[in-house]
Structures are given as structure tokens and as C-alpha cells.
Amino acid sequence: NTFGVRAALAREGPRDVMCRRCHSRVETLGHVIGECSFGRGARIQRHDEVVNAIEDSIKDQGLTYCKEENFNAPDGSILRPDLVIITPESGLICDVTVRMEGDGSLQLAASEKIGKYSILDETIKSRFGVGRTAVLPLIFGSRGGILPRTIRHMERIGCGERGMLSDIILGIIRSTLYIARGHLDY
Template structure:
């Protein structure tokens, strides 16, 4: 028996393939013949639908919008070599709010106690671990200070004639209470009041963090102008998410400081993300040394 002629098989194969593509196009409601624009529009539509479905979830979707189209915060997803495999898994779990904290585990099945295992004062949510628990406070302070140090380095690197005051003198608010921002930068007769805060991304926490800093230090601007002999003063909140989200207003604030390199934005995001991973691991005692089995000889 002779083998079929490939030249005769090709038209039949092309016809079958075309018929299959037509059926797929009808099933997905795409006009035939399909153009590149049709396919691009279909992909975008599916992405929007999936994003809406994910963000509508009451627990795992609370922070989705903070990372949508945020190339800075998503850098580690497009380049998996940025994080070690074990850290990558934790970062993915933190992004999807599917870590092993008690409140998250309680969604799977009843947990006898969902209060924080370390402080016992609040529910053990991921936001509590990364942003509020007194057990993790020393690590959170180091995370905050590392961001401040990087900003100071980048501002001083510009070589302009300006003064950077780290932890400026405490000032008394008009209605009482002492306030002290992280940094005061004097540039060309202008005073820039910089304060860094790391907030969990759930809901509108990042926007609230920005507004809180504006209200907190905005009422002190007349004092800053007088103290530093300036006719102009402005508050620049630097708000970063606990999982590395970088709001547009934060990037705009960094740009006003003369920090315009995208690599610096990614570095700040990764500083927070890596620190938060370690905070979580320490909280869950993943970083604790292995305990030797008492039955084994030393």
C-alpha cells in the first residue's frame, strides 16, 4: 500500500482546521474571519471579567485593585528570579490572602481560636500580622527605616544644593499633641515634609494612609515655613502597601523629590515585600531553628 501524498493531505487538513477555528469563533462570539484586533479585544474582555470576578470575592479579592496594572508592584511576578522559590510561594499566598493565619484557616474549617497567637488582642488576619501586631513591631520599624534611608540616599545622590533633615524637631499641633515627620527636605526655598507609612492593601487603606498624613502634617505647614524660613511648604506622604503596592500618588511624591528612576520604585516595593515575607515567617515561626527530636542522640 502506497503512503498518501502529503500534497493531497494538506488541503483536507487545512479545511478541517478552518472548520474547527470557525466553531471556536462562534462559541466565543467572535466574528469570522478573525483579525488580530478581534483576538486582542477578546483577551482584554476576558481579563476584565476575571478581574471583576476575583475582586468581588469578600476575602481573597479585597486587595486586587491595589495591584491592578501596577507594574512596579508586580515586578516579581514577571521576573520569578527576584525571589527564592520558598519566598515566592509565600508572596503568592500573601497576594491572594491565602496564608495560614487563623482567620484565613477558619474559612476552610472551624478554628478553635482566631485571636492572634502572639499578642491575643486582635483577630489574626494577614493585615494584623504585617501591620499592627506588637510582636512584629520591631521588624516593621526596620522596614520603615530602610525605606527612609533609601529616600535620603537617592535625594543626596542628586547633588543639588539642599538640606535633608532626618527626624526633624518635634512640633506641637494647633490642638495639642506632638508631631514629628520622618524627613524635611529644603529645596530652592521650598520645604518638603516627607513621612513614610506602610499600610495593608485591603479596601481603600492606601488612600486613607495618604489622606491621614496630609491631614496630620498639613496643619503644621505654617510652623514649617516659619522654622525653616520658607515661603512654601508641602506634605509628601510616601505610602507603600505591606505586599509592595505602589500607589500612583506615592510615585508622584517621589518624583517631586527628584526620584524618577523606575528601578528605585521597584526597590522600595521589594524592600517592603521581602520584609513582609520575613515578618510573616517569623510570626509563624517558620524561621525558627529545627528542634532536635528528644529521642535522637545529640
């Protein structure tokens, strides 16, 4: 980690390691690009750029879909997946996450999405008249990583071309650098 976050700079000797922006956590690269309240707007924009690129491809394919629509879950909660794509045989619940790679964080994010949205199975089936549903977590690393299953999910929804995936990943890296650079005060 050579980025100038306070936790890294403290290796040279005693110094304040708390986040220079939110002052609530140790300032690590993971905190800066994925958690700090200071970069929240830019992180939302990074996420939305990925969702919009996928939506554009889905539109071009002529697929039926809904974006960020509220669905009532059987437990009374309201869930809003990024995209629900309807094919003749199934409803594909897609939700994007951009998370810093490390310690199984991308795999954990995928499991969290499946756990969160599986509850919508019957809701999607009855609303759209499909026989089955699938939760397709679309998990990207903030530094360019991507899970093999995310590649398979992107292929399943017709968004798996190498050029499109490269564009999405490069956009994420660019946005992550923007978030990190904006955090520093020099």
C-alpha cells in the first residue's frame, strides 16, 4: 500500500491515523475508497455508472427490465434491486456492488446479495409470470478485480463481451482513483 493514507504514513513513526475527513475510523485505503462518508457521493456515482452501462446494453438487446423498482418481500420489507431482467423463462435479479478486493470481500458481497434478494423469488414469479428466478450478483473490485461468476452472470444477461467488461472495469478504476485523490488534502 503506497497510497498516502494515514495508516500507511504512520509506518514511518507515530502520527495521527484517524481519517482526515470523517475522523471516525483509521484512514486506510479500504476506508477511503469504500467507507468514508466524505466520498459517499462519488461511490454512488461509480456504482450508478456500472448500472447505467449494463442498462444501456439491456436496452440495446430489447430485453424487458425494470430498474431500481421497489418490490414487497414476503417478510414485509421493501427491496430495490438495481435491475430485474425478464426473459421468457425467468426473472433475473441483478444487483451491482463495487467493493475493495481482499480477504474474500468480493465473495462475501456475492453471498450477501444472494441472501438479501432470494426472498423476492415468489414476488418476481407472480408479478412477471415467470417460472423461475435467479439472483445474479454483479460484484466488481474497486481496483479492477472481478469474480469469475460475475463474468458468467454478465454473459447470461448479454453483457459479457470483453470490450464491455473492460470498459466497466476501467471506469471503476478511474472512479476509484478520483475518490482516493479527492480524499487527500495535498
